[in-house]
Amino acid sequence: MERDSHYIGQSSRAATIERFARHVSSGKVDFFRAAGIDFAMGRREGPFLWDVTGDPRLIDCHCNGGVFNLGHRHPEVVRVLLDSLQELDVGNHHLISEQRAALAAKLAELMPGDITYTVFGVSGGEAIDLAIKVARSYTGRPRVISARGGYHGHTGLALAAGDEKYRAPFGPLSPGFAQIPFDDVAALEEALDGETAAVLFETVPATYGMPVPDRGFFPRVRELCDRHGALLIVDEVQTGLGRTGKLWGIEHFGIVPDIIVIGKGLSGGLYPMSATCFRAKYESVFQPDPFIHISTFGGAEVGCPVALKVLELTSDQDLLRNVQEMAALFAEGFRALQERHAEILVGLRQLGMMMGIEMAHEQCGPLFSKVAFEHGLLSVYANNNPRVAQLLPPLIIDRALALEIMDRVDRSLQVIKTIFGGG
Numbered sequence: 001m002e003r004d005s006h007y008i009g010q011s012s013r014a015a016t017i018e019r020f021a022r023h024v025s026s027g028k029v030d031f032f033r034a035a036g037i038d039f040a041m042g043r044r045e046g047p048f049l050w051d052v053t054g055d056p057r058l059i060d061c062h063c064n065g066g067v068f069n070l071g072h073r074h075p076e077v078v079r080v081l082l083d084s085l086q087e088l089d090v091g092n093h094h095l096i097s098e099q100r101a102a103l104a105a106k107l108a109e110l111m112p113g114d115i116t117y118t119v120f121g122v123s124g125g126e127a128i129d130l131a132i133k134v135a136r137s138y139t140g141r142p143r144v145i146s147a148r149g150g151y152h153g154h155t156g157l158a159l160a161a162g163d164e165k166y167r168a169p170f171g172p173l174s175p176g177f178a179q180i181p182f183d184d185v186a187a188l189e190e191a192l193d194g195e196t197a198a199v200l201f202e203t204v205p206a207t208y209g210m211p212v213p214d215r216g217f218f219p220r221v222r223e224l225c226d227r228h229g230a231l232l233i234v235d236e237v238q239t240g241l242g243r244t245g246k247l248w249g250i251e252h253f254g255i256v257p258d259i260i261v262i263g264k265g266l267s268g269g270l271y272p273m274s275a276t277c278f279r280a281k282y283e284s285v286f287q288p289d290p291f292i293h294i295s296t297f298g299g300a301e302v303g304c305p306v307a308l309k310v311l312e313l314t315s316d317q318d319l320l321r322n323v324q325e326m327a328a329l330f331a332e333g334f335r336a337l338q339e340r341h342a343e344i345l346v347g348l349r350q351l352g353m354m355m356g357i358e359m360a361h362e363q364c365g366p367l368f369s370k371v372a373f374e375h376g377l378l379s380v381y382a383n384n385n386p387r388v389a390q391l392l393p394p395l396i397i398d399r400a401l402a403l404e405i406m407d408r409v410d411r412s413l414q415v416i417k418t419i420f421g422g423g
């Protein structure tokens with residue numbers, strides 16, 4: 001359907017890029033120029049996005065790490081936001097709120113075990129910060145252990161729990177943080193002590209290139225945390241909301257963490273929303289002073305119906321079945337691709353549709369982003385492991401589109417193989 005646009009395509013691609021370089025980020029423009037990705041996001045619908053000029057059209061296999069789990073501008077989510085705007089605004093974060101209460105109650109129903117309380121935020125980093133604050137306050141201990149190569153955002157405590165390269169330029173490091181290898185029980189055993197407030201892991205570390213941990217890993221982590229009186233915080237900002245074929249990625253491992261953090265996809269791609277969800281006993285942290293942690297826009301009332309709709313859609317059994325079926329299709333397709341491109345393709349790291357294309361060399365990830373772009377796919381490489389290209393299509397894709405994605409990956413790998421002299 002043709003319609004007049006007030007917001008997209010008002011400037012040419014070149015003018016947009018030039019203005020962006022002058023007023024937003026010259027570094028990003030230099031980066032994308034060097035990467036050969038000449039693109040400014042324009043129209044977006046379902047699994048697709050287009051350049052501001054209308055061409056090219058890309059299949060979104062980045063999805064901002066899960067923001068677009070339901071595709072772009074899912075019609076039901078758009079409708080809920082439009083309706084919500086007729087009656088609500090952000091609300092007052094100091095007051096009792098019907099909308100925040102309804103959303104938190106729904107999360108309590110869907111979360112594993114006795115995770116029945118939620119504090120809302122705007123970003124994933126903010127929600128991780130709060131999880132660490134809860135753990136430190138509850139235990140009265142300072143230390144936080146997280147994974148080397150893991151990523152939890154760029155805010156204060158989340159940044160401190162991430163890799164040094166993201167914090168090095170920004171002054172003195174926060175004390176009390178230690179990083180250990182992921183999926184390494186012995187390292188955790190050694191690192192845990194009576195001063196440890198929390199152990200913080202992504203269920204599958206996305207920025208580290210989607211290494212899927214051994215099935216026994218999280219049960220052992222749970223045991224060790226219990227033994228040492230430390231809280232287990234699981235970052236489900238990317239793995240939550242259906243991405244892995246279950247509503248929460250941690251369900252694959254059969255344990256209940258103390259705190260689960262979600263963000264990205266909870267927004268429906270339309271209204272920012274993150275959540276720190278914790279077991280009932282930790283609510284005591286906020287008893288003496290319930291205003292000790294505040295977020296003006298956290299859980300903005302106008303966004304709560306959007307997040308509720310997202311929860312309804314992503315917990316739907318048909319959607320989860322689709323993720324499992326598409327995941328099986330990708331697994332099978334990649335086995336064939338691996339035979340054809342054995343020189344360059346190491347394999348597919350996969351938990352449902354949380355997928356990483358593992359390749360042979362460090363240069364492969366950046367090259368894949370460029371070549372995939374030329375073949376109509378938006379895919380980024382894992383920043384903390386550039387051998388891996390992230391493959392995160394929307395969860396709503398069908399069989400035909402999954403096959404089309406694999407065909408484009410196939411042709412991209414063929415080009416990469418030629419560049420590396422193998423094909």
Ligand SMILES: Cc1ncc(COP(=O)(O)O)c(C=O)c1O
Nearest residue numbers: 123124125151152153202237238
């Ligand atoms: C696993 C994980 N945790 C936390 C964050 C931080 O989220 P935000 O950018 O909304 O602060 C991200 C962002 O990419 C993430 O991938």
